[in-house]
Amino acid sequence: MSSTDTRPAPATLRTAGGGEAARWVGAHCRRMPWLSSATVLTTVAGAALQVLPVLLLGRVVDAVVEGDSRSVLVTIAVLLVSAALLGAAATAVSTYLIGRLGADLLARLREGAVRAVLGMPSARIEQVGRGDVLSRVGDDVAVLSKGIRTAIPTVFSAGVLVAIATVGMFGLDWRLGLAGAAALPAYGLALRWYLPRSAPLYRKQRVAQADRAQALISGLDGIDTVRAYRLEDSFREKVTQESWRVRDLGVEVFRFFGRFVGRENRAEFIGLVLILVAGYALLEADAATLGEVSAAPLMFHRLFTPLGAIMFTFDEAQKSGASLTRLVGVLGESADGRLVGDASVEPAKAVAYPVTVEGLTFSYPDTDEPVLTDVDLTIPAGGSLALVGATGAGKSTLAALIAGIGTPQAGSVRIGSQDLAELDEAAARGLVSILTQETHVFSGPLADDLRLAAPDATDAELMDALRTVGAGDWVEALPEGLDTMVGEGGERLDVAKVAQIALARLVLGRAPVVVLDESTAEAGSEGAAELERAVLAACVGRTTLFVAHRLTQAMAADRIAVLDAGRVVEQGTHDDLVALGGRYARLWRAWREGS
Structure with missing residues (x-):
């Protein structure tokens, strides 16, 4: 829907729980047993080799105190250097494997999320709003990708090192081990205080960012309509409110994390004091060697350094966790199994179909006030109708219903003799093509982008479609013609050219009914006349519904319907309605x- 429709605040896509997200990660790790096993083994080996030098340093102290020969010290030195080199190598390999495993999981998750979004009923996408959808397959993927590169490897490696260092402390002396381990409850209490409070806060922050994105998208999508009806202040206020909400949540997150760091420092202080006191007592009682007592604080340093790393990267890890639950939640969204099936109706492509709307009434979920009320319209086969009206009149809602997106509470939309409510979306797409102002060029060769609408089209058919919409000249001038890379990382195309590519796809699709919802609005006034001619050329011989962004588009239609508060209040030709x-x-x- 366009930003011109009045609707309730959209629901959001599903968000998974922490347990569900962890099970998804575990299941995918089990699908890569060799990579997962190698990652764990190298991480454990790296952690053990980092702890070994501390134990050897304690042995050096004892050797000096006991007056051992120089050869003993040389042997220990060789072992120290070897452990340091092997530990560095194992840690490097571990970091690489963690990144490799994480990148593979992210790729699977991203592909699954995009596939889930593409498989959802169109009405569900419209209900939740594009801001939530785009923030998940865009922002959440970016946050999780950053976390996989930084926070997650740190947390995993540090966690293993904490376990190994704790075992090493008990290896020195069980009493020293107990003294150091006494700090762990303080760390645990800090995490227990932080985790239940931070996870909802981060999810709330991600939702606020999605709402801000939705506000921005809505205003930008209908910028010309906003300007025409002097709604700039209203949209600016909405974006400002959402931006302040994001800022306030960011400040709250930062303040909350600062309190968490204070608790973490308290735990470090407790552990270090207990080790020093226990070590002094053991020396006084001649129950431990000087080397063991000297190594214990260093071993504790090995313990609290990774613990500190976990604490300080947990902020990023929590963000990644929140994004993970949102992405895994998308995978659990219900999808209509018939969305990608064969169309149950295969229309004769050369035959135009009339569109008949009878008694159409439609309300959005959880609202009592209908957006459309008792709408009756007829578009003759091969004819065209333009919808005009003020902001919130229901134009885009009506256009979407005629395109088969959503189901009315009363009335019907018929394409020829077929009621759209009886068709799945695949069948509806065989009858009706819809083109909105949200056009997109996918990364890859231009030919592949066009063949999304007609996979079996030849190069000659692609060029014919491009020439139909006035794009033939600039496409032929591209460095590699149809094989030129476009989209991200490829040839940069302006808004008008992107709109022409979308119109060329419309030509290639050959659906007998076409719905255009402000499809050339983003082009602005520059090139508008050329695009309007391209639209008319793409729709020749088809039954066409325009949601008119410019009244010059309405003039070109056979008939015009004026909507006001969800009702058709006027119908006729341009001249008839002006005279009225x-x-x-x-x-x-x-x-x-x-103008």
Whole structure:
């Protein structure tokens, strides 16, 4: 839907629980047993080799105290250097494998999330809003990708090192081990205080960022409509409110993390004091060697350094965890199994179909006020109808229902003799193509981008479609023609060219009914006339519904319907409606004076 429709605040896509997200990660790790096992083994080996030099340093102290020969010290030195080199190598390999495993999991998750979004019913996408969808397959993927490169390897490696260092402390002396381990409850209490409070806070922050994205998208999508009806202040206020909410949550997260760091420092202080006191007592009682007592604080340093790393990277890890639950939640969204099936109706492509709307009434979920009420419209086979009206009149809602997106509470939309409510989305797409202002060029060769609409189309058919919409000349001038890379990392295309590619896909699709919802709005005034001619050329011989962004588009249609508060209040040709002197005539005068 466009930003011009009044609707309730959209629901959000599903968010998984922590347990579900962990099970998903575990299941995918089990699908890569060799990589997962190698990652764990190298991480454990690296941690053990980092702890070994501390134990050897204690042995050096004892050797000096006991007056051992120089050869003993040389042997220990060789072992120290070897352990350091092997530990560095094992840690490097471990870091690489963790990144490799994480990247593979992220790729699977991203592909699954995108596939899940593409498999959802269109009405569900419209219900939740594009901000939530885009923030998950965009922002959440970016946050998780950063976490996989930084926080997650740190947390995993540090966790293993904590376990190994704890075992090493008990290896020196069980009493020293107990003294150092006494700090662990303080760390545990800090985490127990932090985790239950931080996870919801981070999820709330991600939701706020999605709401801000939705506000920005809505305003930008309908920028010309916003300007025409002087709604700039309203949209600016909405974006400002959402931005302040994101900022306030960011400040709250930072303040909360600062309190967590204070608790972590308290735990380090407790552990170090206990080790020093226990070591002194053991020396006084001649129950431990000087080397053991000297190594214990160093071993504790090995313990609290990774613990500190875990604490200080937990902020990023929590963000990654919140994004992970949101992405895994998308995988659990229900999808209509018939969305990608064969169309149950295969229309004769050369035959135009009439569109008949009878008694159409539609309300969004959880609202009592209908967006459309008792709408009746007819578009003759091969004819065209333009919808015009003020902001919130219901134009885009009606266009979406005619395109088979959503189901009305009353009334019907018929393409020829077929009621759209009886068809799945695959069948509806065989009858109706919809083109909105949200056009997109996918990364890859231009030919592949066009063949999304017609996989079996030849190069000649692709060029014919491009020439139909006026894009033939600039495509032929590209470095490699149809094989030129476009989209991200490829040839940069302006808004008008992107719109022409979308129109060429429309030509290649050959659906007998076409719905265009402000499809050339993003092009602005520059090149608008050329794009409007391209639209008319793409729709020749098809039954066409326009949601008119410019009233010049309405003039070109066979008939015009004026919507007001969800009802059709006027119908007729442009000349008839101007002569009538009603709502359309006032819109026309305002448009002409503004132009």
